[in-house]
Each structure stands twice: as C-alpha cells, then as structure tokens.
Amino acid sequence: MLTLHHLEQSRSFRILWALEELGAEYQVKFYKRLPNFSGPPELKAVHPLGKAPILTDGEQTIAESAVILEHLQESLDAAGQFAPKNAAERQQYRYWMHYAEASLMPLLVMQLVMSNVPKHVPWLIKPVAQKISQGVKAGFVQPRLKDHIQFLEDYLSAHDYFAGAFSFADIQMGFPLQAMQSRAPGQYPQIQAFVQRISSRPAFQRALLKEKMLNS
Numbered sequence: 001m002l003t004l005h006h007l008e009q010s011r012s013f014r015i016l017w018a019l020e021e022l023g024a025e026y027q028v029k030f031y032k033r034l035p036n037f038s039g040p041p042e043l044k045a046v047h048p049l050g051k052a053p054i055l056t057d058g059e060q061t062i063a064e065s066a067v068i069l070e071h072l073q074e075s076l077d078a079a080g081q082f083a084p085k086n087a088a089e090r091q092q093y094r095y096w097m098h099y100a101e102a103s104l105m106p107l108l109v110m111q112l113v114m115s116n117v118p119k120h121v122p123w124l125i126k127p128v129a130q131k132i133s134q135g136v137k138a139g140f141v142q143p144r145l146k147d148h149i150q151f152l153e154d155y156l157s158a159h160d161y162f163a164g165a166f167s168f169a170d171i172q173m174g175f176p177l178q179a180m181q182s183r184a185p186g187q188y189p190q191i192q193a194f195v196q197r198i199s200s201r202p203a204f205q206r207a208l209l210k211e212k213m214l215n216s
C-alpha cells in the first residue's frame with residue numbers, strides 16, 4: 001500500500017496530484033504545521049529529516065519530491081503517459097526535475113525567509129532587521145530571481161510543457177511556479193499561462209479538493 005505523508009501547504013501537494021493523475025490507490029497521513037510553520041516532530045519518525053513529502057511504498061520509505069515522482073512514474077505508469085518520449089525530452093525532463101529544487105526553490109525560500117525576518121524580531125531592532133532584509137533581497141535575491149524569471153518566461157513562450165507533452169516534470173515545476181505566480185500575480189504572463197494550464201487538469205482539481213477535505 002502507498003502512504004503519502006502529507007504536510008499541509010507544502011510540496012507534498014505534488015505527490016497528491018501525481019497519485020491522482022495515475023489513478024493510484026493510496027492513503028494519506030495528514031500533518032499540520034506547527035505555529036512557527038515547521039513540520040511536526042512526528043514526521044521525523046517517518047524519515048530522519050522530517051521533510052514532506054515522504055512516501056512509503058511497502059517496505060520502502062522515499063523522500064524528495066523528484067525521487068518520489070520518478071518512483072511513481074516508473075512503478076505505476078506502465079504506458080509511459082507521464083514520462084518523456086525520446087532522448088531530447090528525457091534530457092529536459094531530468095533538467096527540470098533537478099532545477100526546481102536545486103536552483104529555483106532555494107531563492108524562493110530565501111525570499112520568503114527574508115520577508116519574514118522583520119516580523120520575528122523584538123520591536124526595538126525591527127528597523128535594523130528591515131534594512132538587512134531589504135538589503136539581502138535587493139542585493140542578492142531579486143537580481144538572481146530576475147534571471148530565472150526571464151529564463152522561464154523565454155522557455156515557456158516556446159513550450160507548453162517542460163519536457164514535451166505534459167509529464168511529471170510539470171508537476172515538479174508546478175510548485176515553485178505557483179508560488180511565484182501567487183507572490184506577483186499577473187506579472188509573468190508565460191508562468192501565469194502555465195499555472196492556468198496545469199491547474200485546469202482534472203487530477204489537479206481532485207488533489208486540491210482532497211487537500212481541502214484533509215485540512216477541514
């Protein structure tokens with residue numbers, strides 16, 4: 001039996017969505033975040049790092065979104081519906097699977113952390129914290145993010161999906177692109193169109209509904 005260890009408002013939405021695309025049989029164990037937005041300690045009982053998503057498949061415990069997506073694609077998608085179809089697509093598929101977490105997510109996390117720093121310091125040093133936060137964002141995060149945005153806008157202006165037809169690379173990329181879109185609505189037309197394309201998929205909508213039910 002497949003069990004998804006699913007943390008609310010997290011990357012594990014990717015796996016919920018993939019399981020729905022596959023029409024897989026699975027169960028979900030739902031975890032709430034702590035008030036400081038960390039994952040709860042119970043997740044560490046499943047995997048030592050306690051980061052979601054985690055999938056258990058029989059005796060196997062699998063962490064990292066990309067690894068879980070590849071495991072699901074290889075074990076459940078016999079027709080190769082969600083896999084790349086040729087060598088060139090496979091190269092793209094690999095690239096975007098890694099790029100999402102290795103290159104793009106760290107900048108988005110840093111942007112979020114820096115925006116939150118001033119909210120979590122005593123009022124006396126808030127102005128200093130604000131200056132540091134603005135300095136890091138303006139001097140480090142934004143210029144790098146700008147390059148990524150241009151890169152993604154250019155790629156998506158020529159491709160509807162990241163590796164040929166819709167594949168699990170789009171699920172991997174969907175999470176950061178949704179975050180970018182929601183932080184700056186309407187500012188990146190190609191990213192916005194991609195987010196609209198993926199979120200109109202019936203399996204995406206089923207996953208959303210499932211998440212809502214789990215959260216209620």
Ligand SMILES: N[C@@H](CCC(=O)N[C@@H](CS)C(=O)NCC(=O)O)C(=O)O
Binds near residue numbers: 011039040050051
């Ligand atoms: N690269 C990992 C990142 C996992 C990760 O950082 N997950 C976040 C949720 S989006 C988490 O578990 N955060 C809880 C915490 O850091 O305490 C993946 O793609 O699975």
